[in-house]
Amino acid sequence: MQEQVERISLKNSLNGSLSAQFTSKNYLDDYSANLRMSWEVDIWGKAAMQKRDAKATYFAQKENLSALKTRIIVQVAQAYYDLLGLDEQLKIAQKNIELSDSTLNMMKLQYTAGSISSLALNQSEAQKKTAELLVPLAKANIAVQENALQILCGEYPNTVARAGNLNASEFAVEVPSGIPASLLSRRPDVKASEYAVMSAYAKTGLAKATMYPTLSLSPSIGVNSFQFDTWFNFPGSVTKSIAANLAQPIFRKKQLRTAYQVALLEQEKAAIQFKQSYITAVGEVNDAMSRLKYADERIVLATEKSVSLEKATSDAGLLYKSGMASYLEVIVAQNSSLQNELDVVAIKLEKLNAAINLYRALGGGAQ
Known part of the structure; x- marks a missing residue:
């Protein structure tokens, strides 16, 4: 007024x-x-393009938020299974301490009787200490992992209640021969890249319409x-x-044309990024499937090896008592059994992590 x-x-x-x-x-x-009052007549559809741009930008940001939540969920799951793996390592160390202690007591009796030298006794004690060293290391790693898991969950560092153990957490994952493209389109990062392409196309059309008379x-x-x-x-x-x-924007013609050329480049860039994100998704799915497939084969072989090493450890103890094996053979058998048990735990963790990565790669996570 x-x-x-x-x-x-x-x-x-x-x-x-x-x-x-x-x-x-x-x-x-x-x-x-x-x-x-003043109205600009929307001859070239600027309002519609602005609406498409705003809508695509909004949904792209929403998908980026979902991608962030998915990464946090994956990190929490992996951290929890790593914690269960550390629990298994602690149990293995404690079991080997009992085995080494039994062997050491037997050697002490033989040393007292003069059947073996102090060298055998000392090496047996060193073998026991090797197993004992794993206990404080595992406990320290467990405490650190519990704190990290609590922080990921938005809580202050504290202990974490377990639900079962690593062996009970194993699950079968059927690996299909092919992955439908519709599953990959559910991935938040792929959807965000797609919305970025839509936004870039709308911005290009808007930059072109700006050069026309109003x-x-x-x-x-x-x-x-x-x-x-x-x-x-x-x-x-x-x-x-x-x-x-x-x-008619006569004096800004060069400036507006430059802005349009920049918009075209951004459009091409968004299209390339979308294609790259989709190819990356396909690669991550294939990687997770390969790790799952060969982790199962490795677990079978490692389990068979564990059975053989447990029998070898038992036989070495019996042969040593009867004087048919040396103390070195007993120590080597115990060391091999300990290392293989730790390897089995590591392979099981690899399988669980591969299953989690496959779930994420196929678009699972926060909705």
Whole structure:
């Protein structure tokens, strides 16, 4: 709303000259108040393109948030299974301490009887210490892993309650011969890249439309009177007008064309990133499937090896008691059994992590 009072000088205006003759004043009062509005006629569909751009940007950010949540879920799951793996390592170390202690007591008796030298006794004690060293290391790693898991869950460092153990956490995953493309399209990062392409296309169209002429309409309504007391007499003092404006950006032509070329490059960049994200998704799925497939084969072989090494350890102890094996053979058998048990735990963790990565690679996670 604009109120304007104009006093037109007699010397500079014909109206002022006539006013002096009819009203005995050397000026002419003109009271006016106007309300003006302006609309740009959307000839080239700018509003629709802006809407598509805003919508695509919103959904892209939403998918990025889902991708972040999915990564956190995967990290929590992997951290939990790593914690169960550390629990298994602690159990293996404690079991080997008992085995080494039994062997050491037997050797102490033989040393007292003069059947073996102090070298055998010392090496047996060293073997026991090797197993004992794993216990504080496993406990320290367990405490650190519990703290890390609590922090990932948004909690202060504390102990973590377990639900079962690593062996009970094993699950069978059927690896299909092919992965439908529809599953990969569920991945938040792939969907975010797709929305980025849609946004880039809308921005390109908007940059192109900016180079074209624009048509705007400016209607106005107000009141006007030469006398203040009749200013708001309706409808006599009402004034109405409408103006049309056609503008062509001549002086900004080079700038707008450059902006359009930049938008085209951004569009091509978004398309390449989308293609790359999809190829990356396919690669991650294949990697996870391969790790799952060969982890099962390794677990079978490692389990068979564990059975053989357990029997070898038992036989070495019996043969040593009967004098048919040396103490070195007993120690080597125990060391091999300990290392293989730790390897089995590591392979099981690899399988669980591969299953989690496959779940994430196929678009599983936060909704």
